[in-house]
Amino acid sequence: MIPLADTAIKTEPRAATAWRSAGPARRSTRTLRVRVSGALVALTVLAALLVPPLVQLDQQAVDLAAKLLPPSWEHPFGTDDVGRDLLLRCVYGLRVSLLVGVAAALAATVVGTAVGAAAGALGGWFDRGIMRLVDTFSSVPHLLLGIFIVAMFRPGVWPVVVSVALTHWLSTARIVRAEVLSLRSRPYIDAAVSGGASRWRVAVRHLLPGVLPQAALAAVLMVPHAMWHESALSFLGLGLPTHTASLGTLIQSARGSLLAGQWWPTLFPGLFIIVPTLAIAGLAGAWRERINPRRRSELML
Numbered sequence: 349m350i351p352l353a354d355t356a357i358k359t360e361p362r363a364a365t366a367w368r369s370a371g372p373a374r375r376s377t378r379t380l381r382v383r384v385s386g387a388l389v390a391l392t393v394l395a396a397l398l399v400p401p402l403v404q405l406d407q408q409a410v411d412l413a414a415k416l417l418p419p420s421w422e423h424p425f426g427t428d429d430v431g432r433d434l435l436l437r438c439v440y441g442l443r444v445s446l447l448v449g450v451a452a453a454l455a456a457t458v459v460g461t462a463v464g465a466a467a468g469a470l471g472g473w474f475d476r477g478i479m480r481l482v483d484t485f486s487s488v489p490h491l492l493l494g495i496f497i498v499a500m501f502r503p504g505v506w507p508v509v510v511s512v513a514l515t516h517w518l519s520t521a522r523i524v525r526a527e528v529l530s531l532r533s534r535p536y537i538d539a540a541v542s543g544g545a546s547r548w549r550v551a552v553r554h555l556l557p558g559v560l561p562q563a564a565l566a567a568v569l570m571v572p573h574a575m576w577h578e579s580a581l582s583f584l585g586l587g588l589p590t591h592t593a594s595l596g597t598l599i600q601s602a603r604g605s606l607l608a609g610q611w612w613p614t615l616f617p618g619l620f621i622i623v624p625t626l627a628i629a630g631l632a633g634a635w636r637e638r639i640n641p642r643r644r645s646e647l648m649l
Contacts, residue, residue: 378634385630392624396443399436407436407593416610426612428598429605434613438620440593445621446571448505448578448594452512453570459513460520461563467521468528469551479525482518490515494577495586503589508581512574520566527559569632572625579621595621 400407411431419426425434467478485493494511501507531537531554540550575595581587582596590597595617602613 378637381630382634385627385634388623388627389631392442392446392627395439396446399439400443403436407432407440408591416605416613418610419612425616426610428602428613434598434616437593437598438595438616441595441598441617442620442624444505444588444592444594445575445578445596446624448508448512449571449574451509452516452574452578453567455509455513456516456570456574457520457563457567460517460566461524461559463517464521464524465528465551465556465559468525468532469547469555475525478521482521485515486518491577491580494581495584498581498586503587505588505592508578508587511581512577515577516570516574520563520570523562523566524559527562528555531555531558565632565635568628568635572628575621575625 409432411427414423414427414431415429417423417427417431423433423435425438428434428437463478463482467475493515497511497514498507501510537550537554540554578587578594579596579599582594583600585600588594588597590601598617599614602610602617606614
């Protein structure tokens with residue numbers, strides 16, 4: 349019979365080896381996820397930038413003899429209800445939706461960073477007033493507030509950008525304010541204040557550089573969120589004009605085809621929304637793990 353002590357000695361290294369092997373496997377999975385997400389994001393950007401100039405075809409050309417054709421070699425995504433090639437229309441729609449998403453995310457990040465940094469740096473009644481304002485606007489659903497803003501303008505790209513930006517700066521302001529309050533308690537901030545530095549100098553030289561990584565991450569994650577809101581507004585007929593190819597207008601115009609059994613005019617524009625969203629979220633999650641490794645399981649959306 350093997351003594352109990354010898355059994356423990358023999359089984360302990362095996363358990364420790366299994367425990368240590370979980371780390372490399374997790375890192376390998378995370379690396380694969382980042383590579384796949386990066387490849388999908390690069391493919392999305394290249395398709396939006398290069399396909400329209402290189403493909404000398406009119407994406408608005410109507411061919412009633414070829415309407416609602418299923419996917420084939422000639423039309424990989426099929427055709428819509430007036431015979432237009434869906435692959436080309438989806439690429440043009442992705443181009444417009446990316447423009448709206450990036451422009452709205454940048455505008456919302458600038459506004460949210462400025463408001464959040466000012467609230468956290470100044471504190472007092474200004475901080476309390478700004479946060480009450482943020483809470484008030486956050487209590488209204490983003491889509492409902494976006495519909496109200498878009499309804500005041502004629503349909504177009506820039507009213508949608510303004511609508512999405514004005515409804516999405518709130519989360520960035522909260523994130524930046526929390527980061528500023530965390531930085532204010534650091535010893536080097538106290539040293540700068542004790543050395544006679546003004547609030548403006550402390551905010552510009554020390555606080556703002558410290559919150560830029562979080563603000564940039566919020567901007568990246570806001571791009572797919574803005575794309576979803578643009579698609580929702582266009583689907584409701586309040587965003588872009590119906591003749592403009594965006595992912596929302598493509599899905600909106602394909603509702604009748606879906607009820608008739610033609611699934612491809614709805615499926616492929618939907619995939620052009622879902623795939624970039626998941627890819628950007630995967631890259632942003634890896635970025636968050638790098639800048640804040642203690643909170644790996646969280647993802648700001």
